[in-house]
Amino acid sequence: xxxxxxxxxxxxxxxLVLDTLLTYIFLYxxxxxxxxxxxxxxxxxxxxxxxxLDAYRRLLTDPEIAPALVNSILVASSATAIATVLGTALxxxxxxxxxxxxxxxxxxxxxxxxxxEIVMAVGLLLFFAQAVRxxxxxxxxxxxxxxxxxxxxxxxxxxxxxVVVRAxxxxxxxxxxxxxxxxxxxxxxxxxxxTLPLLAPAILSGALLAFTLSLDDFYVxxxxxxxxxxxxxxxLYLYALQGRAAIPPQMNAVATLMLFTSxxxxxxxxxxxxxxxxx
Amino acid sequence: MNARxxxxxxxxxxxxxxxxxxxxxxxxxxxxxxxxxxxxxxxxLGNYLRLVDPLYWTGPFGNSLVLAALTTIVCLIxxxxxxxxxxxxxxxxxxLLLFLVILPFFTNFLVRxxxxxxxxxxxxxxxxxxxxxxxxxxxxxxxxxxxxxxVYGYLPFMILxxxxxxxxxxxxxxxxxxxxxxxxxxxxxxxxxxxxxxGMIAGSVLVFIPVLGEFITPKLLGGGKVPMFGVLIxxxxxxxxxxxxxxxxxxxTLMALVSLVLARYFHQVKESRxxx
Numbered sequence: 001x002x003x004x005x006x007x008x009x010x011x012x013x014x015x016l017v018l019d020t021l022l023t024y025i026f027l028y029x030x031x032x033x034x035x036x037x038x039x040x041x042x043x044x045x046x047x048x049x050x051x052x053l054d055a056y057r058r059l060l061t062d063p064e065i066a067p068a069l070v071n072s073i074l075v076a077s078s079a080t081a082i083a084t085v086l087g088t089a090l091x092x093x094x095x096x097x098x099x100x101x102x103x104x105x106x107x108x109x110x111x112x113x114x115x116x117e118i119v120m121a122v123g124l125l126l127f128f129a130q131a132v133r134x135x136x137x138x139x140x141x142x143x144x145x146x147x148x149x150x151x152x153x154x155x156x157x158x159x160x161x162x163v164v165v166r167a168x169x170x171x172x173x174x175x176x177x178x179x180x181x182x183x184x185x186x187x188x189x190x191x192x193x194x195t196l197p198l199l200a201p202a203i204l205s206g207a208l209l210a211f212t213l214s215l216d217d218f219y220v221x222x223x224x225x226x227x228x229x230x231x232x233x234x235x236l237y238l239y240a241l242q243g244r245a246a247i248p249p250q251m252n253a254v255a256t257l258m259l260f261t262s263x264x265x266x267x268x269x270x271x272x273x274x275x276x277x278x279x
Numbered sequence: 280m281n282a283r284x285x286x287x288x289x290x291x292x293x294x295x296x297x298x299x300x301x302x303x304x305x306x307x308x309x310x311x312x313x314x315x316x317x318x319x320x321x322x323x324l325g326n327y328l329r330l331v332d333p334l335y336w337t338g339p340f341g342n343s344l345v346l347a348a349l350t351t352i353v354c355l356i357x358x359x360x361x362x363x364x365x366x367x368x369x370x371x372x373x374x375l376l377l378f379l380v381i382l383p384f385f386t387n388f389l390v391r392x393x394x395x396x397x398x399x400x401x402x403x404x405x406x407x408x409x410x411x412x413x414x415x416x417x418x419x420x421x422x423x424x425x426x427x428x429x430v431y432g433y434l435p436f437m438i439l440x441x442x443x444x445x446x447x448x449x450x451x452x453x454x455x456x457x458x459x460x461x462x463x464x465x466x467x468x469x470x471x472x473x474x475x476x477x478g479m480i481a482g483s484v485l486v487f488i489p490v491l492g493e494f495i496t497p498k499l500l501g502g503g504k505v506p507m508f509g510v511l512i513x514x515x516x517x518x519x520x521x522x523x524x525x526x527x528x529x530x531x532t533l534m535a536l537v538s539l540v541l542a543r544y545f546h547q548v549k550e551s552r553x554x555x
Contacts (some may be wrong), residue, residue, distance in 0.1 A: 009463055019360040026357075026431070027383050030394030033404075037397055046397060090289035097282020105286070108293055116492030116537055118509050122530045123300030125516060126307055126523070130318055131299075155296040158289055216387050218495060226517060238389040242396070242499055255390040262386045 031259065038252035046247060055253035062250050068237035074146065075221075075233060076214040079153035084207040086154070087161025088199070092191070094162075095169045112159040121223035124152045128224060145224075145231035152220040157213060161206035168202030169195075208269055212262075234258065301534075308527035316521030326528035335511075342497075343508040346422065347490040350429040351483045354437035357430065358482065362441035363471075366448075377442060384435050392428055392499050399424045399500065420502035428500040429490055436489075437482035444478030445471075477548075484544045488537050508533055 038056070042049030059065060090109060093099055112120060128148055136143055176198070180190045196203075218235045225231045232240065234254075241251045308326055313319040329335075365376045383391065398405055399418040409416055418424040448471065456466040494509030501507075508529070515526030 005462065012463070016360050016364050019357070020364045023357055023361045023434075024379065027380065027434070030391065030398055030431070031383055031386075033397055034390070034394040046400060046402070086289035086292055089285040093282045093286035093289075097285065099282050099286055105290060108298060109289075112293075112297055114488070114537075114541060116489060116509075116533060118492045118494055118512055119304070119530045119534050119537075120297070120300070122512060122516060122526065123304050124296070126303045126318075126527065127296070127300035130303060130307065151296050154292060158292060162289070212385065218389060223516065235387055235389050238387070238393065239495075242389070242393060251393065255387075255393055258390050259386045263382070266382070266385050 034252060034259070035256050038256040040249065040252070042249065055249040058248065059250040059253045059257075064232065064237060065250070065254065068232045068234050071146070071231065072215055072233040072235075075149050075153055076211050078150050079157055079214045080207050080211040082150070083154045083157035083161050083210045084203060087158045087206060087210075088165050088203055090158065091162045091165040091169055092195070095166055096195075109159055109162055112156045113163070117156075117217075117219040118223075120156065121152075121219040124148075124155075124220060125223040125226060129226070148224050149221050149231070149233070152224045153214045153217060156217075156220065157210035160209050160213060161203075164206040164209060165199060165202045168199060172198055204272075205269075208265075212265070304527045304530050304534075307524050308531045310524045310527075312522050312524050317523050326525045327532075329525060330528065330532060339506040339508050339511040342422070342506060343491050343493075346426060346429060346497075346505075346507065347487050349426055350433060350490050351437075351486045353426070353430045354434050354486050355479065355483065358434055358437040358441055359479075362438045362445055362478075365438075366442055366445040373446075380438050381435055388432065388495060389499075391431065392496055395424075395428050395431060395500060399427065419500060420504045422501070422505050425497050425501045425505045425507075428496040429493065432496060433486045433490060436485040440481040440485065441475065441478040444475045444481075448474055480544065480547060484540060488540060491536060492533055 037046075037048065039051050039053065040048050041052035041054055094102065094106060094109070099105060128143065132143060172195075177190050177194050180194045181187075185193070216235065217233075218239065221233050221236055222239070225236075238251070238254065238258075241247060241254075307318055309322050309324070311319040311321045311323060311325075361380070365373055365380070368376060396419070397403060400406070401417070401419065403418075406416070406418055416423065418427070452470055452474070453466050456470050457463075461469070492509050492512075493507060494513050497505045497507040497510050498513070501510075512526055512529045512533070515522045515529060
């Protein structure tokens with residue numbers, strides 16, 4: 001009986017290891033296949049035709065890739081800059097200041113994280129098409145896709161920056177700020193010389209998160225540009241390539257390059273985080 | 280410090296570009312469809328009455344609800360043992376294993392879906408292996424293919440909260456159970472599993488909600504043959520025959536469903552805190 005019990009326990013332990021192993025294979029198999037196929041010589045993205053760098057060469061000559069890349073970087077950097085400032089300020093106000101309707105503002109600032117992305121995207125589409133554009137056209141003005149997309153990206157990034165900064169602010173030793181006040185510092189001085197330097201790592205992680213989310217975003221960009229016909233970021237470019245009847249090989253190359261860019265960014269972020277911790 | 284100066288820019292942005300758009304969805308969901316498929320202002324409940332049509336419930340809504348539930352269950356079954364065995368490793372290995380779970384998800388969603396597109400197509404490896412054992416399954420363009428893509432996309436949202444609760448679990452309780460003669464199976468079933476319930480619930484909510492609104496995975500891996508909530512919404516706004524007011528009513532319905540799930544979740548969290 002005891003032997004049977006031991007056997008069962010050994011079996012469960014083995015099954016646990018096997019399940020974990022299989023899950024890791026499940027996680028990494030598609031990525032491996034993608035990288036492999038980016039070096040295929042075939043004229044079609046989904047056929048293996050021997051090793052070559054053709055896909056990467058084709059990518060360099062694709063006229064659509066450069067504008068998509070530029071748009072992505074423009075949108076992500078402007079949205080990150082605005083959202084980091086606004087999100088940090090919002091976190092400070094909610095955590096340190098006395099604010100009216102505190103609970104309501106708090107809920108509003110968390111909502112963009114929990115609401116399905118597609119709902120927010122549809123809202124922005126309708127807002128620009130039915131409210132902003134008609135209003136601007138009265139004054140003979142129009143709105144171009146770039147600011148439209150940036151506005152939407154800021155709207156969801158603010159919440160993420162706020163959450164990250166606020167968590168750090170809550171853990172922060174208040175006595176340091178109180179000491180500065182006692183020594184006669186103005187509230188602006190305390191903010192600039194004490195609170196913000198202490199918050200710097202959290203603000204940086206918030207900014208990094210906002211940048212990643214913006215680079216990655218599909219829904220808001222796609223809907224607020226009504227299908228991205230005239231304005232493409234990298235995700236929209238990928239989506240358009242995948243919609244073609246025969247997917248061209250540069251699809252594999254651009255996907256692989258995006259993969260390695262994200263991995264490099266993450267490695268850098270981790271390295272930076274490690275340095276800060278050690279210092 | 281004057282909190283108002285810090286507060287108002289961010290708050291104004293959220294009100295103007297987040298709350299107001301949500302309000303406009305609600306307004307337009309009561310409007311009429313203009314001949315171009317866009318908006319002709321007015322008030323009617325017609326868009327909501329159309330939702331009662333059983334065709335939607337056997338089609339997109341049903342698919343979304345069933346696939347969201349299946350994705351949650353599969354993620355739970357796949358993710359629990361992984362989270363459990365990561366939580367039991369010594370510190371450096373633990374962090375590495377957890378990092379390896381999250382790493383693929385820093386890459387673009389479309390890149391990951393596309394990778395599955397290569398794997399799942401009829402001439403791909405997986406279909407070949409399945410055929411060689413006598414299983415001729417359609418993967419691409421079928422609910423099964425969409426399910427695989429969804430599980431892949433949302434697995435870490437299940438593993439992370441599970442890991443968080445399992446890692447913080449009080450080991451002395453398990454040891455006490457062993458001392459009192461419980462088998463490992465009993466201590467798992469009676470102690471570890473009930474104690475990890477908060478993680479299971481949080482993970483399920485984090486998977487279920489975004490899957491309900493999914494559009495890219497069913498569009499690209501379902502090839503138009505697996506209609507879902509998100510796909511229908513996109514079609515009503517950017518498809519060939521647009522109907523913005525009806526699309527707005529769909530978005531409001533999706534929001535209502537999500538709020539229901541969230542309300543239920545927060546209720547549960549409150550209650551378990553009450554007990555704990």
